[in-house]
Amino acid sequence: MKPRVARAIAVLSLLLAGVAHGHAFLEHAEPRVGSTVGSPPSSLSLTFTEGIEPAFSKVELTDAGGKRIETGALEHPESNVLTVSLPGLAPGSYTVSWSVVSVDTHATDGHFTFTVKGS
């Protein structure tokens, strides 16, 4: 490959690095999607593929019986991250339901589960 072409591809790759994918999708979560954690997490953190608007976004937690768990207020420490503090969770399976609006005003939602292991 000619050096100029290689350089052009390298520049394009750099420009494309860190590309998000349009509407905001969940990139990763803590506790991780589908994971089993040994001790109850003190907070829930969701990272999205692009910046989101917290005023129009929400995160809800329900237990295995579908009962809603009261969480702390929604926090927005980075443009693409939402966190909520959690009360002490009993062992069991939990579902996180999220609904967010990206900075270009497109809405997306989804859910995932994680499990807190019994001691």
Add this chain to the structure above:
Amino acid sequence: MNASLAVLGWTDLAATIVLAGGLFFAALIVAPSESGRRWRWRAVGALAVVLPAEFCVTALRMYEVSGLHGRVLVLDLLRTRWGLLWMGRSAGVALLAAGGSLPAGPLAALAAAWLVLRSFQGHAGAHGMVPALVDWLHLLAAAAWLGGLVQLALLPRPVPVAIAARVRVLATVALALLVPAGAYAAFLHVPHLHLFTESPYGKTLIAKLVLAAVLMALGAVNHFGHVPAMRRGEPEAETSLIRAVRFEVLVGTLVLALTALLGVLPMPHGHAP
């Protein structure tokens, strides 16, 4: 809701291009005709209707997802990045309309700066600074080209050869910006080749690229055929040029419709968390 947003987006984009492109034409080519100026005012009028309508539809969408309503909904929407850019775009239309007595150069520079706000408001802006700036170059070039063609088609006949030659240069420069900026956006928004054929976004993008190729072919006919024929003094050349330009504007309008549709379609993504 997406259909109404796409129609509003199309009107918004077309009016933006007629307004900004008309100002670029006045600064770079020649003062527009009376009819050309009327079309610029029509674009201002269309934006004065469509921008509030876009705000209302977006507020309704935000109500549906959040349950917020009334004053809180309006204020929260105005505080978002989209809302701030919306206010900037609306103020920009007012400035461009009020600045009619300014010289063509500063007014065109103001129009170029105004286009940045639109690029940061959409998909590209959500991706970051570089994609938004590349989108701005794409929009700038599209406005100069298509908006310039609208003004060219509205000039009194016969169109002087010198004017046609200047538009030819402007179109060539615009194309040199449009193609790489468009290719960058295509690879950015559709990260895997198979997604071009497997996602609604990819399929719409292919349709847009086909129409853009038709547009470029028509431009090539003007560049290599009609304008040189006008220079040689061939009697039918000017009529053929204007006919081709009108057809280009028609195809360009369809390209803008597909661009507006891309603005509301979710971009394909190839990963799960």
